[in-house]
Amino acid sequence: MIKKLITRRKLLKTGAAATTILAAPSIFIPAYAASKTVNVWTYANFLPDDFKEEFERDTGIKIRERLVDDQGKQFNLLVAEANSPTADIVTIAGHRFRQFIDSELVSPLDVDRLKNWDKVNTVYSEADWTLVNGQKWGVPILAGAEVLAYNSDIVSAEEARSWDVIFSDKYAGQNAYIMQDFMSIVMLYLGYDGNMIGYDQAKAAEAVNAAKAFLIENKPKVRKYYDSGAEFQQMMINQDISLGMAWSGPVSKLIMDGFPAAMTIPKEGSYGFVYNYNVTKNGPNSDNAYILLDALLARPEIGANMTKASGFISTFVGSADHLTDIERAAGSFTQEELDALQFFRADNNELKYSLLDPAVEEVKAA
Amino acid sequence: MSSKVTPDSGSDPKGFWSWLVTNKIYQSVFGFLLGTPKRQFFLLAFIPIFWALFANLGPLLKMLDISFYEAYPLSVGKESSYSLAAWSEFFQSRVYYIPFFRTLAFSAALTFSALILTYPVAYFLARHVPQNRQMFFLLIVLIPFWVGEIIRTYAIMILLGNNGAVNIVLKFFGLIEQPIPFMYTSFSLSFGIVYLVSLYMLLPLYSSLEKIPSNMNEAAADLGAGAWRRFWKITLPLSKDGITAGCVLVFLISTGFYATPVILGGPSSTLFSEVIANTFSVAADRWPSGAAFSSIMLITTLTLAAVFLKIMGRGGKGLLK
Numbered sequence: 067m068i069k070k071l072i073t074r075r076k077l078l079k080t081g082a083a084a085t086t087i088l089a090a091p092s093i094f095i096p097a098y099a100a101s102k103t104v105n106v107w108t109y110a111n112f113l114p115d116d117f118k119e120e121f122e123r124d125t126g127i128k129i130r131e132r133l134v135d136d137q138g139k140q141f142n143l144l145v146a147e148a149n150s151p152t153a154d155i156v157t158i159a160g161h162r163f164r165q166f167i168d169s170e171l172v173s174p175l176d177v178d179r180l181k182n183w184d185k186v187n188t189v190y191s192e193a194d195w196t197l198v199n200g201q202k203w204g205v206p207i208l209a210g211a212e213v214l215a216y217n218s219d220i221v222s223a224e225e226a227r228s229w230d231v232i233f234s235d236k237y238a239g240q241n242a243y244i245m246q247d248f249m250s251i252v253m254l255y256l257g258y259d260g261n262m263i264g265y266d267q268a269k270a271a272e273a274v275n276a277a278k279a280f281l282i283e284n285k286p287k288v289r290k291y292y293d294s295g296a297e298f299q300q301m302m303i304n305q306d307i308s309l310g311m312a313w314s315g316p317v318s319k320l321i322m323d324g325f326p327a328a329m330t331i332p333k334e335g336s337y338g339f340v341y342n343y344n345v346t347k348n349g350p351n352s353d354n355a356y357i358l359l360d361a362l363l364a365r366p367e368i369g370a371n372m373t374k375a376s377g378f379i380s381t382f383v384g385s386a387d388h389l390t391d392i393e394r395a396a397g398s399f400t401q402e403e404l405d406a407l408q409f410f411r412a413d414n415n416e417l418k419y420s421l422l423d424p425a426v427e428e429v430k431a432a
Numbered sequence: 433m434s435s436k437v438t439p440d441s442g443s444d445p446k447g448f449w450s451w452l453v454t455n456k457i458y459q460s461v462f463g464f465l466l467g468t469p470k471r472q473f474f475l476l477a478f479i480p481i482f483w484a485l486f487a488n489l490g491p492l493l494k495m496l497d498i499s500f501y502e503a504y505p506l507s508v509g510k511e512s513s514y515s516l517a518a519w520s521e522f523f524q525s526r527v528y529y530i531p532f533f534r535t536l537a538f539s540a541a542l543t544f545s546a547l548i549l550t551y552p553v554a555y556f557l558a559r560h561v562p563q564n565r566q567m568f569f570l571l572i573v574l575i576p577f578w579v580g581e582i583i584r585t586y587a588i589m590i591l592l593g594n595n596g597a598v599n600i601v602l603k604f605f606g607l608i609e610q611p612i613p614f615m616y617t618s619f620s621l622s623f624g625i626v627y628l629v630s631l632y633m634l635l636p637l638y639s640s641l642e643k644i645p646s647n648m649n650e651a652a653a654d655l656g657a658g659a660w661r662r663f664w665k666i667t668l669p670l671s672k673d674g675i676t677a678g679c680v681l682v683f684l685i686s687t688g689f690y691a692t693p694v695i696l697g698g699p700s701s702t703l704f705s706e707v708i709a710n711t712f713s714v715a716a717d718r719w720p721s722g723a724a725f726s727s728i729m730l731i732t733t734l735t736l737a738a739v740f741l742k743i744m745g746r747g748g749k750g751l752l753k
Contacts, residue, residue: 136713138713139712139713142712142719145505145506146505148505148506239613285699285700288699289613289698289699290616290698290699291699293694297695303595304589304593304595304615305593305594306594426710427710428525428527430527430699430702430706430707431526431527431528431530431531431702
């Protein structure tokens with residue numbers, strides 16, 4: 067029998083060769099393009115951890131999640147990757163569909179490939195806004211609203227019935243809002259249509275200029291123009307602010323966690339939105355994207371877990387049955403509040419944002 | 433059963449290398465590359481030149497290129513032409529040049545504040561801490577810088593928030609009844625940036641102060657110079673290189689801060705970096721504006737730094753000679 071000596075040099079060389087062979091697939095095939103992966107660009111807490119673990123275990127497909135916090139940034143990233151995106155699924159608010167579709171960044175949704183499509187509440191799956199160019203484009207997953215959120219130990223429910231409270235001297239320096247979103251609400255508050263449906267250039271400019279002037283006038287009363295839901299939660303917990311305009315999801319989370327927060331749709335109204343998972347055009351693993359979407363819709367408990375993790379309302383049938391009373395109450399509104407709510411619409415987005423984006427910068431610079 | 437030990441090539445240290453150096457291709461390639469001192473120099477300089485061109489200069493040139501596009505990023509099937517629109521946009525609206533000048537003034541004030549605040553620390557460290565303990569003290573000063581900028585910025589939030597440590601202490605001693613709103617003001621922003629950049633001021637100052645021979649001050653004292661005169665005539669001029677390097681470094685860094693102003697700044701302290709970032713985050717093809725604004729800021733700060741270096745001078749010339 068021949069006994070071979072393994073020297074240190076030999077061991078190192080063999081180790082290096084083995085590492086190279088093992089690493090070769092990831093060198094030649096980027097991680098996002100590996101066949102057993104699905105690449106999802108989504109907001110924090112939209113995909114619950116337990117669902118991800120279960121999905122990866124059951125299918126062997128690894129979820130590569132990239133967090134986004136803004137529709138505009140996501141659009142720019144996707145445009146920059148153009149014909150060969152690194153994402154299979156992106157998270158698009160219903161009123162932003164058209165922008166992604168016109169730029170040929172997403173594919174029409176093939177609902178026949180989703181055997182659980184009927185698990186989406188028809189209020190969302192059959193809504194008018196889901197159809198663009200006669201086709202469906204995304205799976206509605208979570209719904210939310212732009213709300214007036216407040217610390218219920220400091221601000222009374224009566225005071226919070228109107229957006230007036232945000233501009234009152236009493237709470238000067240104790241409020242915050244997302245400028246881009248709040249502009250639409252201020253237009254509504256001032257008697258204009260924040261969606262600008264049917265507006266021509268002159269009328270749209272009048273609405274934006276009125277909102278801009280109003281926000282500049284009230285600038286000394288605002289504490290912070292913020293960007294993300296987490297920032298709003300942080301400011302509320304630190305008691306840097308007592309009220310503000312916020313997305314309903316992060317406020318629901320605060321309520322679920324026992325913070326004395328409350329939210330309302332003030333009488334002047336506000337806007338709602340629905341987040342969707344959309345399949346990208348030319349994504350590296352579109353087949354896996356459909357497998358993930360179908361798995362997500364499979365059980366209402368998953369929708370409930372998405373609500374618990376994000377605070378937004380699940381669009382899946384029966385998901386509310388898996389929430390506790392507090393969790394249900396944290397995201398619900400009265401009929402009066404719902405009557406004041408309307409959904410963002412994309413019909414006149416090009417005109418709207420061509421005026422609104424510079425106006426936002428002007429308010430910030432004023 | 434008998435066993436036979438067979439040494440393989442791996443156990444022979446000369447095996448591979450002797451094969452390599454006698455290999456004809458190896459000999460011809462490296463014979464050519466190392467054939468003349470000039471070629472040896474280029475071989476040695478290749479990596480640093482590659483690094484400078486592709487890692488540093490390349491992205492800047494690409495940014496400059498994008499700044500002349502009419503629109504970018506382009507959607508599928510669309511084309512863009514070259515234009516000066518993005519550059520002229522800056523000069524046409526106060527929305528852009530007000531935050532720009534605010535940023536320059538703010539950075540200059542912060543640089544001066546950082547100098548005033550860190551000079552005594554560097555002086556104490558270099559001149560009064562025994563040499564064998566200086567590294568230990570330097571380590572203590574450096575510890576906060578082992579964590580990232582964002583973490584340190586959040587630490588400042590915990591410190592300055594309405595429920596933060598400063599307000600809690602002031603309340604505990606009965607100095608205030610209601611919390612002082614430190615956060616989201618120019619104060620919180622200045623405090624945060626000075627804290628974050630202090631290291632870049634401290635290290636050059638320490639380095640220059642530490643090199644000043646102690647016998648110069650002793651000689652001046654023997655000749656009757658008082659403490660203030662010794663500082664003004666000896667220590668300050670001899671630490672000029674550290675002051676210059678620290679100021680340039682801090683000024684250039686503070687004009688580019690983005691995360692800290694976003695987290696700590698308020699509605700009236702929007703800096704130019706936020707304006708630039710907005711052009712990349714809105715869902716429109718406005719990258720050329722962002723690239724043009726970045727280029728304008730880069731050119732301006734480098735020019736100001738060059739003017740400052742000229743004013744400060746070297747080798748006994750300029751200010752503080």
